[in-house]
Amino acid sequence: MSVTRRDFIKRSAALTAASYVGMNLPFAQHNVAHAVDADRWVRGTCRLCGSGCRLELGVKDGRPVALRGVPDSRTNYGYLCMKGMLFYKMMQHPERLHKPLYRAKKDQPFKEIGWDQALDIAAAEFAEAVKKYGKDSTAYYGSGQCQTEETYLFQKVFRGGLQTNNVEGNPRLCMASAVGGYMTSFGADEPIGGYANIERSYCIFIIGSNMAEAHPVIFRRVMRRKLDNPAKVKIINADPRISPTSRIADMHMQFRPGTDMALMNAMAYVIIEEKLFDQKFMDDYCVFRVGKDAKQVDMAAYKESLSAYTPEKAVRLCGGNITAEDIRTAARWFATSQGTLSIWCMGINQRKQGVWANNLIHNLHMLTGQLCKPGADSLSMTGQPNACGGVREGGGLCHILPGHRPVVSEKLRNQVEDAWGIPRGRIPPKPGYHTMAMFQAVNEKKIRAIWINCSSPAQSLPNVTPYRKGLQSDDVFVVCTDIFPTKTTECANLILPTAFHFEKTGTYGCTERRSQITVKAIDAPGEAMPEVWIVREWALRLARQLNDPIIAKCVEPFMGKEPDYELPQAVWDEYTQKLTKGCDNDLRGATYDVLKSMADGVQWPAPTVEYALTGGTVMKFVRGSDPMAETEAKDDKPYQFYGAAHADKKLWIWLRPYVGADEEPDAEYPLYLSTGRIIDHWHTSSMTGRVPELLRANPYSFVEINPQDAARMGVRPGDMVEIESRRGKVEMPAKVVEGPIEGMVFAYWHDMHEDRMINKVCNDAYDPDSKEPEFKICACRVRRISGPRALKPYITTLNG
Amino acid sequence: MPIGGFVVNAQPEFVAEVAKQVAAIADVEVHGFDADGNIVAVIDTVSSIEMEAHVKEIEAIAAVLTVGAAYLHAEDEIDKIISGELIIDKPFHQRQRH
Secondary structure (H helix, E strand, C coil): CCCCHHHHHHHHHHHHHHHHCCCCCCCCCCCCCCCCCCCEEEEEECCCCCCCCEEEEEEECCEEEEEEECCCCCCCCCCECHHHHCCHHHHCCCCCCCCCEECCCCCCCCEECCHHHHHHHHHHHHHHHHHHHCHHHEEEEECCCCCHHHHHHHHHHHHHHCCCCCEEEHHHHCCHHHHHHHHHHHCCCCCCCCHHHHHHCCEEEEECCCHHHHCHHHHHHHHHHHHHCCCCCEEEEECCECCHHHHHCCEEECCCCCCHHHHHHHHHHHHHHCCCCCHHHHHHHEEEEECCCCEEECHHHHHHHHHHHCHHHHHHHHCCCCCHHHHHHHHHHHHHCCCEEEEECHHHHCCCCHHHHHHHHHHHHHHHCCCCCCCCEEEECCCCCCHHHHHHHHCCECCEECCCEECCCHHHHHHHHHHHCCCCCCCCCCCCCCHHHHHHHHHCCCCCEEEEECCCHHHHCCCHHHHHHHHHCCCCEEEEEECCCCCCHHHCCEEEEECCCCCCCEEEECCCCEEEEECCCCCCCCCCECHHHHHHHHHHHHHHHCCCHHHHHHHHHHCCCCCCCHHHHHHHHHHHHHHCCCCCCCCCCCCHHHHHHCCCCEECCCCCHHHHCCCECCCCCECCCCHHHHHCCCCCCCECCCCCCCCCCCEEEEECCCCCCCCCCCCCCCEEEEEECCCCCCCCCCCHHHCHHHHHHCCCCCEEECHHHHHHHCCCCCCEEEEECCCCEEEEEEEECCCECCCEEEEECCCCCHHHCHHHCCCCCECCCCCCECCCCEEEEEEEEECCCCCCCCCCCCCC | CCEEEEEEEECHHHHHHHHHHHHCCCCEEEEEECCCCEEEEEEECCCHHHHHHHHHHHHCCCCEEEEEEEEEECHHHHHHHHHCCEECCCCCCCEECC
């Protein structure tokens, strides 16, 4: 009996899925050599969240026809989520930007122009801004979704060429507090371990993260660990909201927003009181510090600082469902398990005291020695696919040069200038504007030309209305590089169409320090080009406009390289071989050839090809796992905390008090508002909103309201409600659900409709250290407007 | 035409019942399940809109914890998009160009 092609593909689908769980099916694929599902399979990383899932795009006759996971990948083991599966629809979408578009004034319609003219205009406008208003009147705002090569090259041209440190990226909005937490607790950015600890952990503490929706494929690993060891593995979920993640928890701790800092101090109190701490680990590796000047204190002072956080006191502060016994139980599980893993995301980071909240998680690990051993780690989940690799590591934040080098260090600036072959002194000595300051500077007409790459701040900034107004002004020239129209391209003078994922070659570095390559598989539509080509060509014109040959020097090593592979490879080689050499994120072993040969990628540090081919460093700071733990060793202890930010090479346990949110509820605005993502949509939905299946699943935002609050307000399921803060108001349909704690509402933030854009309401106060805004907590009031109303989903077009 | 291969994870104690419910959904074939709660399913639909709707239907089953995608083939649909026969700009139906 012949097997039809359809049957063949169905069997392929079944066999692929079955292979992931070791299930034998009563059929196989053989004797069907003539029936193929694709001509070739091209390997890459998913375009969306920070999990780093590996997949293969099936290509037939030059077009994408299929997708499958990579089962040998140590991130996703072959699994994908539906968002990741459906991204091929973005490639073929009719609204893809095909040609450069320009308008002199923002109230004019866009006109199609050619690339030469577009790049000339971009160069002329930036040059004029420099001549009239100075170098710091220019700025670059990038993204944790740009490939590392793109971020690296943009920041090289801006810093070394234009001589401004006004280089920022949207990871400021999501990961900056995690950076600050790692730097101040461990002396170096990014996690010590990675996903491999999930399957070895016996206590998993998930706080401020709905990973079931935000990182579903990694959540699957946590879920599997629990299901396979129901009695031995404990899951603690700490969140003011009951979310899909809570379903697998042995204990869900629900508390008033922001009081998790008191909760964690209370857990520390129990650990100290019941002598559950690891004295040897603390003696060998830790010191206690307090205050702005990081004064060293002793354990007695730390213990004294926790006296305000007995479980009984903490329970009164936290409210919710927590009891003193819950806190004691959680602390005991945490401290005594064979390996405890903490996982968190925006609930901890997007806070006025986000760095402190991160410190408090790290404190628990340091107190109990739950670090550096199998199953033990404090693992900040990254929101975006390349916030780590591109922005944190590649020099995409205003205060950090490539290789985690603080810009304020003359010695380190000189290292970068020497590596680039440009005169010392080109890179300015002070950090540029951080994100909120950058867009405030646009408002104040201090920034006159801004390049926004692969991001939509006109929707994603908190308290977005005044910042969008600034971008709409004709006093600032706005260039956007993107694949679709967004709320931000509505504010642009010049829109440059870019190649999408798999339409260009480049790398992403995910949550667990793992850099992975995506190779170009198909051509970009129309005249869309890769960003690395765009930056190179623009820089050459800029150099002529400003009569500054050093700008051209910044791209000189990349001249004559074809844009699909040679050009990004040359950029990657310069970055890894020259800029990461000797740094903690040493990636010299992770050449393109090495990355392509691997199912997944390479965890840094990986200073040699030989080491990179093993997969790199699974556990930082651990001798035998981390080559730098040998080269940087200061004694014979098994762990070497060589992070550059701590001169004493110790871990720092911080005395951090509970501090409430910047804006707490009051009589006028009596409810907490928090916001977050939903599984079907990615960020501003400029991509997922254009995939009919995903938009249909969640065509617009809604707000979750606790049933008790809903009853008090007279709100029924589906009713339209107004959510108002001191900054603005929006309307959404209500979902009455036992999700958010009583006194809090939770809204999804992906909707770009003006009436439902929740960032109009959010607070733009930010952490004084990390400068990350407090998206997660502000005060609001909610009132019922009407019964259910038919709503239309909205995705912006070119002219808004 | 999209054909997708999925691993549905159910609470192990309810896997047989969940497999039965999944198999009852139109366009879904269940190829096996095991004691760990894994269910291997193939969804074969006319369009990816129906496929996503079925995934949502499966996710909504009470004892289902996750639905993991392993494989997707959508050649016919992509051909139609490229040829212009299918326009994917409408969320609630995919327009046919006549």
